[in-house]
Amino acid sequence: MQNTIAVRRKQRKLSQADLAALTAVTRQTINAIENDKYDPSLSLAFKLATVLETTVDKLFNQGEDHQ
Amino acid sequence: MQNTIAVRRKQRKLSQADLAALTAVTRQTINAIENDKYDPSLSLAFKLATVLETTVDKLFNQGEDHQ
DNA sequence: AAATTAAGTAAAACATGTTTGACATTACTT
DNA sequence: AAGTAATGTCAAACATGTTTTACTTAATTT
Numbered sequence: 226m227q228n229t230i231a232v233r234r235k236q237r238k239l240s241q242a243d244l245a246a247l248t249a250v251t252r253q254t255i256n257a258i259e260n261d262k263y264d265p266s267l268s269l270a271f272k273l274a275t276v277l278e279t280t281v282d283k284l285f286n287q288g289e290d291h292q
Numbered sequence: 293m294q295n296t297i298a299v300r301r302k303q304r305k306l307s308q309a310d311l312a313a314l315t316a317v318t319r320q321t322i323n324a325i326e327n328d329k330y331d332p333s334l335s336l337a338f339k340l341a342t343v344l345e346t347t348v349d350k351l352f353n354q355g356e357d358h359q
Numbered sequence: 360a361a362a363t364t365a366a367g368t369a370a371a372a373c374a375t376g377t378t379t380g381a382c383a384t385t386a387c388t389t
Numbered sequence: 390a391a392g393t394a395a396t397g398t399c400a401a402a403c404a405t406g407t408t409t410t411a412c413t414t415a416a417t418t419t
Contacts, residue, residue, distance in 0.1 A: 226335060240365060251408055256367065263406060266375075267331045268293060271354045281348045287338045307395060321377055323397065330376060333405080 227286035231259045233277045248272040294353035298326045300344045315339040 234244050241255045248255075250269060258265050258273075264285075265273065274281045301311050308322045315322075317336060325332050325340075331352075332340065341348045 226338075242365075252366085253368085253409085254407055257406090260367080264334045266406065267334050267337050267348075267352065269406090270334050270337075270348075271293075271352070274349075275354070281334075281337075282341075285334065285338070287342070309395075318378055319396085320379085320398085324376090327397080329398095333376065336376090 226264045227261065228258065228284055229286075230255070230273060230277065230284065233279065233284070234259075237277070244273075244276065247276045293331045294328065295325065295351055296353075297322070297340060297344065297351065300346065300351070301326075304344070311340075311343065314343045 230244075234241070239247070241259070242252045245252045245255045248269060249272070254265075254269075257263055258269075264270075267281075270281050270285065274284050277284065297311075301308070306314070308326070309319045312319045312322045315336060316339070321332075321336075324330055325336075331337075334348075337348050337352065341351050344351065
């Protein structure tokens with residue numbers, strides 16, 4: 226599964242650490258997700274969409290990708 | 293996290309087993325999700341939205357709920 | 360150029376999601 | 390009323406997501 230988190234995060238001039246704090250996870254989690262190491266949980270996906278002012282459906286590209 | 297999977301599934305006259313087959317998970321998984329035992333993975337959430345011809349954002353109610 | 364901030368990475372532990380197999384209960388069908 | 394389909398549930402095993410701690414490299418600032 227692909228996502229546009231890094232792009233949208235940079236548009237808002239947030240660091241991975243900032244975004245991590247805003248979504249209540251660790252920096253490593255944000256890093257792993259941005260780099261397609263694994264997909265976030267559904268609840269984290271919603272938090273990310275909220276903070277990045279978009280929707281889950283727009284934030285993720287439903288392609289089989291992963292690994 | 294709440295969802296409207298059961299309602300939408302019934303509208304299409306599908307059993308939990310049917311929906312499980314269509315999304316390639318077990319019947320128990322669908323049952324657990326419909327009854328808010330746990331949230332699906334993001335990828336399963338997308339499969340469910342696709343099969344039920346809706347979006348992830350419409351299918352789930354971003355309330356803290358869960359247990 | 361040195362200092363600081365940001366990003367990448369890794370292993371172990373822990374938490375949550377999914378399967379398997381099995382059995383119980385409820386709702387339909389005949 | 391008996392038979393069948395659908396749903397609920399449980400425990401153990403397994404897979405994936407997240408944290409913690411720690412170290413490295415890249416980028417930015419002073």
